[in-house]
Amino acid sequence: MDDLKRLALFAEVVRSGSFSAAARRLGVSTSAVSQQLRALEQAHGVTLLHRTTRKLALTDAGARFAAHCQRMVEAAELARAQLALAREAPEGELRVSAPVGFARHLAPALAPLLAAHAALQLRLQVDDAMIDLVDARIDLALRAGRLPDSGWAARRLCDFQSLICAAPAYLAAAGVPHTPADLPAHQWVGAPRDGRTLALSLAGPGGAQSEQTVPVRVTSNNQLSLHQMAASGLGLTLAVRADVEEDLQAGRLVPVLPQWQPPALPVWAVTPQRDGQPAKVRHAIEAIAAHLRGLPGVRDAGAPAPPSTPLSAA
Known part of the structure; x- marks a missing residue:
């Protein structure tokens, strides 16, 4: 891992044209940049830069190496951009699990979201049995009733009459x-x-x-x-x-006996983790919650459940 950091540092030195300029961009000292480059050369037994008091010059090996290092940095920047995109725009495959009786509500809930985001795909697994979200690679599960103890995160969407x-x-x-x-x-x-x-x-x-x-x-x-x-x-x-x-x-x-009411049935959005939800999951939860609140006999449940809320399959 240290070697990868040195490769990125070398690419920045070449791009900036000097140790001092690279140090300013990276927020470190010039001596730290010089020491890391020296360690990189010593580790691989190759001289990458000719250093003079006035300028830096790449060796032949350094020039070839710099091109690969630059591509590595560009690939890392692209990977970070993809993560940012996942936070902001719904895309990729959304894997949803729901009980059989509940699945009929998902088509009208998610159709507008899918229509608005062409890069979003849906895989719906309909099953009344409780499944392991991690083993089945489920992004979002809809559950109703009392939920058994679990390390998963549960948000209460609404209550069904x-x-x-x-x-x-x-x-x-x-x-x-x-x-x-x-x-x-x-x-x-x-x-x-x-x-x-x-x-x-x-x-x-x-x-x-x-x-x-x-x-x-x-x-x-x-x-x-x-x-x-x-x-x-x-x-x-x-x-x-x-x-x-x-x-x-x-x-x-x-x-x-319409004057005698059974308890309302809470409906939950269950995810493998609470933090760092990708956009596809966040947008899907909001779309489903909004649709459910418009159904007859449905009451808004308000705030999300705490992490310790016990997780039941509907």
Whole structure:
């Protein structure tokens, strides 16, 4: 590494035309420049410069060597410029991971960004399983819910409103629940973490709270499949409003106990590191956050999460 520094110093001496001019540009003393050049010549056993009291003159070997040193310096400057560009302009391949149910929001969120930056490419990995960001070379992962402990950085983008809903045909056959106490008697479609029961925490009118444990008849690890099965009349389901808004508007699903609200679902942008984010990641996070805030039933979450925020796959 010291040798590379001496090569860069030699290139600057040749460009500046003197030790003193090179020393001023580099912010070091003239004697330090002279000592480093002497060390470079001694290390390689070649005289690079003829020194006189009036000027410097390159030897033949020095002239050939200087050309290579100059190209090395130019390559380093180009590399620094590329880093600066990465900080300012979105470019290169952006690798994004998202759960299956969430991926539908990414196309409208990122389409304007991709249209505005022709040098930006997108690789989207859709998977409901938690993946290792470093092993999979993921730049940005979208996650929802409570996140397990991790060394990754998490920024809370927004909160999704949740609701209980069902197909009209199911409610016509099984009856409409009127209180939270009616919920355990119904069939449920869901993704319980353990066994085949789902714990519900509901906030009602006047600050009332209700805790219910309901049996899950139909399970899946895929939220999109759960919504489809609920719309087919297989039972009640706990859903994110933004994900089922089209079904609600079309009448395929209807809210159940709308005055009783499940907890909001936080949405996170997860990255392998917090500092030094390239422009492609910063711009993508802002584009996704802005799009999500425009969806129905979404509340802005405000400030980023602290580094110790525990990281769950949606």
